[in-house]
Amino acid sequence: MDNEVQRGFETLAIHAGQEPDPATGAVVPPIYQVSTYKQDGIGGLRGGYEYSRSANPTRTALEVCLAETEGGARGLAFASGLAAEDALLRTVCRPGSHVIVPNDAYGGTYRLFAKVAQPWGVEFDPVPLGDIAAVRAAVRPETKIIWVETPTNPLLGVADIAALAAVARDAGALLAVDNTFASPYLQRPLELGADVVVHSTTKYIGGHSDVVGGALIAADADLGERLAFHQNAMGAVAGPFDAWLTLRGIKTLGVRMDRHCANAERVVDLLTRHPSVRQVLYPGLPDHPGHEIAAKQMKAFGGMVSFRMESEEAAVRVCERTKLFTLGESLGGVESLIEHPGRMTHASAAGSPLEVPADLVRLSVGIEDAADLLRDLEQALT
Template sequence: MSDHAFATRAIHAGQAPDPTTGSIIPPIHQASTHVQDGIGGFRDGYEYNRAGNPTRSALETQLAALEGGAHALSFASGLAAEDALLRGILKPGDHVLLGNDVYGGTYRLLTKVLAPWGIETTTVELSDADEVAAAIRPETKIVWVETPSNPLLKIVDIAALAGIAHDAGTVLVVDNTFASPALQQPLSLGADLIVHSATKYLGGHSDVLGGAVVFADDRFYDQIKFQQFAVGAVSAPLDAWLTSRGIKTLAVRVRQHSENAQAVAEWAASRPEFETVYYPGLASHPGHEIAAAQMSGFGGMLSLALSAGPDAARAFASSTSVFQLAESLGGVESLISYPSDMTHASVRGTALAVPENVVRLSVGIEDVADLIADLEQALEKITR
């Protein structure tokens, strides 16, 4: 499928009709084990569901095709994918260079779970090449990138950072959750590995948890797959099937997410109630030109800083009706969250703390006039 366009790959890669019945949708192989043709005689390599499952294999083929990768592995959650990647590459004494605006769960995993194991983490401004180069140590094994970042939508030049990382002998990992492969292809820009929370845009319907690691080549595949097998945080057959189903509409969904978010961002930029609109699709965004060069669209995520401060931000986040107050993102429905107390509570009191006047929007695919009207009524409610 590598010679087909993205939308075609999203629908067809790994999704061949069932050879027995001709079902256009591959079946869910809801089995925990597989009968062997004699001891060690695995049928198509399948032995036990933790080691491999046909439904999960179909999803992994689909994921690799989406990102232009050599391989992919599917996990029970995005954090399970991150954990397997980190444990598969790192050993005690190693160092990870992390952006200064990242998902709170990633920071928690590195600093609370892996730090006692002997992993060190440094946070830097990844858009500053000099700062990145100065922060890389001999023991630095991974440079970890989110672009756009969560929740302040910072943009990192992936190709430039890949050059710095590779010159230093380190691995570049890109979390592509916010952009999704529909908008950004980090492997083609020099990244070595991609991670996803498949719960978000890939699944797209807020009905499944999942995670993924996608590999540029064979390097690291065996050791991370071993972590997947040995620890067992794999996606269940139904979860893999739901994610595959969601991916088939990824191209058209993300196009509408991006269109709606651009309109909401432009509306918000015209309102004095917001001191900052964090959205790379605005020409005023400091990363706009880089985002325009390495992305085919600007995505459905944006954040807003309320001019009136933290209390106004909390009240605003609790005053919408079409935008539902919830964590997560990337579903067809619009969500609003207050990162400081919700998705990023784990980084409060650190250099990564989210400003307390910021709310985050996951702009869905509803009618955009209804979305803007909902935000307008929320502003009216908190300014009465």
């Protein structure tokens, strides 16, 4: 593509890294289900491909698309979001390093830090990232990464990416932003000063609950090259069919996110008026503590909604009563999901500073007919 012409998000999502096949004219990149490649003499690689752990044309198409939609220098596709997170940690940190993480981070991220990185010698501190003074106070000489989720999973906390980027620069640390909940359609952390973006592409980017994957997008080529070395050396890469499915999903990300957001707003309106609901957590609400920041750095407020009931029993009962909202983990697919984070996705954080409220319910609002979703929630809450 002509990089001198600035293109909109939806155009990049459909075309970046996806030029028609020169041999056949196919408008969709083929699935290169291959492990090895013929070399034209020793060291004579065709297009730089020798072995599909190191590079695969289908994965390359996805990685180019990810980089361009996030506005980064290098995109890298992994077998899962946690594989991407692990590669970032192993690239930047060493035993004795320190990381600042959100005090309401995703349970799998907390498990990675507490059960894998910490025994390796990497220390971490959970900090409320909405409090910039608290983040500055938590910085140590050994701090290598300020790790951000915004919005957070599952409490929908919002962090000021630009302000945290300034803290990271002053500390000589990297700012890593997990952009899974917002997606690159709603939020562009690299433009706000982040050094690297993390995604579980399983979620909104894939969008159809049929593929597991992860990604890192680096702001500069040098960091991208270092991450690529670890991607190859550690080997947790996206397979060609997984890359193809993810690439297919990202083409419709813009139109899907518009519908996710519109449906979520309808759901939030219902929940805020319902007498059984004690509190609704959604960045689009004017009384949300991060509302102004979210409005500044996001295009819209996303499709994730959390709410609190009067008790754990009431929260569990709602989760068990829905019929259209499917009881299940994960998020970001076209279908609506409901879960009890304390017993499901965030069970690994039980007893830790990141433990979530027992009365919390999390919704991933899909793209079904909004009226049907509202009726389902009404009967589950009544």
